[in-house]
Amino acid sequence: MSSDETAETESTDFIREKVRTDNESGTFGGRVQTRFPPEPNGFLHIGHAKSIFLNFGLAKENGGTCFLRFDDTNPETEDVAFVNAIQEDLAWLGAKADGPPKFTSDYFEQLYVWAEVLIEKGLAYVDDQDAETISEQRGGFGQPGVESPFRNRSSEENLGLFRQMRDGAFDDGSRVLRAKIDMQADNMWLRDPVMYRIRNVAHHRTDDAWVLYPTYDWAHGQSDAIEGVTHSVCTLEFADHRPLYDWFLSHLDLPSDQPQQTEFARLNITHTVLSKRVLRTLVEQGHVDGWDDARMPTIRGLRRRGYPATAIESFVERIGVAKINSVVEVELLESFVRTELNRSSQRRMAVVKPLKLTITNWPEGHVVMVDAVNNPEDPDAGSRSVPFSGELWIEEDDFRLDPPPKYYRLTPGREVRLRAAFFVTATDAVLDDDGNVIEVLATYDPATEGGSSPDGRKVKSTMHWVSAPHAVDATVHLYDRLFSAEHPGASVEGAERDPLDDLNPMSRETTAAKLEPALGDVTRGEVVQFERLGYFAADLDDPTIFHRTVGLRDEWANIQKRKK
């Protein structure tokens, strides 16, 4: 995107507005630093893209910096494989972090030192109770909490115990370090939250150096402060943690200004699900081929599907950021994909559901090369030669024995144009025993070569085609929504429902397609427009497989839909 284009479409929102006023008032000395902090326990999806472009965008727009930080405080669920996958996805999206990636685990030592500071100040204590007891004592919404019997241990005793915890003297779950705040707080996160737990588990980076692991709450704000983050942006469910985030920071000597947390609403999209848990179930139960299945809303899935990273970025910018929980229509995402692909993709002809068309007056064995434009949106894209013969494949939908009203395509007695080639008139159809059309017979007008008639005669329709003897075979996946319901799993009349019940059993239809020869040598991942059908991406691993990225807008489909 050019800079003046950005200026024109410059959108604002409450977060950008806050950054602006902070800059004006000199809150952080005009500094803007953000971070994208994924936990390496899964793959990135389009919901993360919203956070990614927000964080990187904030930094970029203000001449600031944005780090990538892996929030790796829970060794039980994390893995290097995810660290690598996340970096690949980020690179593909075009989000470039400043400097090498950071890891919360790099700060374990500093975090530990700070924990001792809080203990010395009497603001943290070791609790010997088990998880269940602590949870019960926390109380409930509007219900009082109960103070732990270990809450008033001396600093010396706490320090001794805490050091033993670090040294591995205790079993998993036997003791935790808790912040000493207020067991009667209205905000449950202030009722002496846990800062450290014991886990005798190898960590993917620190291996067995630690058995003591900080919780998210203890690690996050402090990591922000260590890195010099100014604006710590996260999703709405952390809003209740903000007082805790501030509390920790306010009791420490920080190397920089105290960072501030701001929350925004996470992304939801119709006909899909962006919950790691549900996505994992889809993969594990085999409803999709994997995390990178072209129907998945993961970055890898969208990539295989052919969604351009730039379209994802434009989409995310368009939907803006707010605090209201919302569900964006997939159609909006698709429209950005179409807009991008319309200007960038080469046009080709491919027949996805082939029907034989024989030209009865075509000279036996004759072949003509016709010239077809590569991209009408881009004059520099030039043209290509496509072989035309008397045996062709046309789209099943492009012929009707009994045409419905407003049907412009081929039907007995009607003349249509075969794109860039000739006018043809259907004369007859061959049926099988069940009455299905298996072949269409037609005649052509030799004077219409190139696709126009010297007498100025007009036709209602132009159709795509592929010469049968020259056709390249391919497997094409036609996708429909993964979930047929607009809001998968939405409760009906108060009853909880499983999103999986809304899965669309027809989300993928696979066909044996016939392609024009030029399609035989597309590169992996290349997206082309199959004229009149949509945009199709050559598979990343096997370029004889094509995925329908998204169909074209389809007025004819709308007409049919309206009639129903």
Added chain:
RNA sequence: UCCCGGGUAGUUCAGUUGGUAGAACACCAGACUUUGAAUCUGGUUGUCGUAGGUUCGAGUCCUGCCCCGGGAGCCA
């Protein structure tokens, strides 16, 4: 039950110190067209959650109420 966020077209969002509601997508119509695409032109849709109050004037300020979302992990 308590705390925190929210409520503006079908959807996502704008609405500046109060001046009588906009954009994008979607939808509809027309023009153009060798993609029923793209492009261009025009158009439809709102009890601004609700009821009061302040004011010459309220989507904007005040109060009550209603509805939706989040929160009681040693997950993040």
